[in-house]
Amino acid sequence: xxxxxxxxxxxxxxxxxxxxxxxxxxxxxxxxxxxxxxxxxxxxxxxxxxxxxxxxxxxxxxxxxxxxxxxxxxxxxxxxxxxxxxxxxxxxxxxxxxxxxxxxxxxxxxxxxxxxxxxxxxxxxxxxxxxxxxxxxxxxxxxxxxxxxxxxxxxxxxxxxxxxxxxxxxxxxxxxxxxxxxxxxxxxxxxxxxxxxxxxxxxxxxxxxxxxxxxxxxxxxxxxxxxxxxxxxxxxxxxxxxxxxxxxxxxxxxxxxxxxxxxxxxxxxxxxxxxxxxxxxxxxxxxxxxxxxxxxxxxxxxxxxxxxxxxxxxxxxxxxxxxxxxxxxxxxxxxxxxxxxxxxxxxxxxxxxxxxxxxxxxxxxxxxxxxxxxxxxxxxxxxxxxxxxxxxxxxxxxxxxxxxxxxxxxxxxxxxxxxxxxxxxxxxxxxxxxxxxxxxxxxxxxxxxxxxxxxxxxxxxxxxxxxxxxxxxxxxxxxxxxxxxxxxxxxxxxxxxxx
Numbered sequence: 001x002x003x004x005x006x007x008x009x010x011x012x013x014x015x016x017x018x019x020x021x022x023x024x025x026x027x028x029x030x031x032x033x034x035x036x037x038x039x040x041x042x043x044x045x046x047x048x049x050x051x052x053x054x055x056x057x058x059x060x061x062x063x064x065x066x067x068x069x070x071x072x073x074x075x076x077x078x079x080x081x082x083x084x085x086x087x088x089x090x091x092x093x094x095x096x097x098x099x100x101x102x103x104x105x106x107x108x109x110x111x112x113x114x115x116x117x118x119x120x121x122x123x124x125x126x127x128x129x130x131x132x133x134x135x136x137x138x139x140x141x142x143x144x145x146x147x148x149x150x151x152x153x154x155x156x157x158x159x160x161x162x163x164x165x166x167x168x169x170x171x172x173x174x175x176x177x178x179x180x181x182x183x184x185x186x187x188x189x190x191x192x193x194x195x196x197x198x199x200x201x202x203x204x205x206x207x208x209x210x211x212x213x214x215x216x217x218x219x220x221x222x223x224x225x226x227x228x229x230x231x232x233x234x235x236x237x238x239x240x241x242x243x244x245x246x247x248x249x250x251x252x253x254x255x256x257x258x259x260x261x262x263x264x265x266x267x268x269x270x271x272x273x274x275x276x277x278x279x280x281x282x283x284x285x286x287x288x289x290x291x292x293x294x295x296x297x298x299x300x301x302x303x304x305x306x307x308x309x310x311x312x313x314x315x316x317x318x319x320x321x322x323x324x325x326x327x328x329x330x331x332x333x334x335x336x337x338x339x340x341x342x343x344x345x346x347x348x349x350x351x352x353x354x355x356x357x358x359x360x361x362x363x364x365x366x367x368x369x370x371x372x373x374x375x376x377x378x379x380x381x382x383x384x385x386x387x388x389x390x391x392x393x394x395x396x397x398x399x400x401x402x403x404x405x406x407x408x409x410x411x412x413x414x415x416x417x418x419x420x421x422x423x424x425x426x427x428x429x430x431x432x433x434x435x436x437x438x439x440x441x442x443x444x445x446x447x448x449x450x451x452x453x454x455x456x457x458x459x460x461x462x463x464x465x466x467x468x469x470x471x472x473x474x475x476x477x478x479x480x481x482x483x484x485x486x487x488x489x490x491x492x493x494x495x496x497x498x499x
Contacts, residue, residue: 423459
């Protein structure tokens, strides 16, 4: 900023009336410093660039923000405060999306800036800097955002004499880890559950491995076992690890631990197995029904009802895969913010870092018959596995799970953000999906006061600020069965008050 002040003091005509030129000049200093491996100096110049660019250079701001993510992520200790500011402005301008926020103040920053994002920006450094024709040193050209596995045979060899021995599973000195750690630390039990080595898991349990020790990512062996059964993941479900681990004694802390990256917890993963007995078991271990997590930062009841909606409209899900190959640009444009955020996470930025870049990348690939053939082949595999897994879900079973969660205290009025809607609830989602059976169960299990809260909860339309009630949702989605259920409940409640 001293540089800018000097220009104005000298009444330099070239810069006086052209803030964008000053911004570019400062950005050049930042880029140049980074290319010389002077990353701290690069950050200093960038902060000045960023502050000056706000509200003055809309056409430049998106690229400036992307440069900032790279510079902030590649600091020796990634600058979380700067990244948070960049994400806030990015969201304000509508360039891409923020990650999950949480009410838990202890995990707020961890949730706001996730490890995968740090790794994504680091691995895309050269791609971002290519826009400015700047070559980076070799050390900044990480080809993949996936953390490299550190296969040290001595380190990872099964040690039954020390069943609780912790192991370092990746050599990640170049990549960010929480608490300044350069290697990801886990237990032998968790590591071998991740590797799907059932024999090693059995040996460790017999040797006395403690099932309640978590990895530094807050994973437990039980959570990993549940993820192996998760029908929303693109894999063939496997319940063999869960069968081995399920009857052991777990501490409530283990059951309710939330992972640092994807914000998974056991009850959410149990719901995603689609199996009532699994959900019953996790609840019996002390799972908190009000806990929120996952990509959408939702509770188990919301996840269950949303899965019911997906199962009922599975053709729509499969059509998205078809559209990705037939008209990828339209498919990206039609994605909700939630869906696009998940897409960026899954692709780790390899197809671009925002909608414009992804659409451009896919459009360019469409011109190549070879690229499109590969894309079609990849999406066909995804489509087949998704279809196979969703066919394993049973609607009646999922409704039983939802009812069980309600019986155990899940709140139908719990607010969450879903696909850009701020303040939706499980009740409103059930109204949208015409789940009259679930709505009936919600209202029958509610007290007089909580029933009023459920029915009268509204969300605000972001476009015009107007309140949207269950009635408007039912009218819009033509869900007459639910409307009848709620109307009868209101009439009955009124008659009870009169009598």
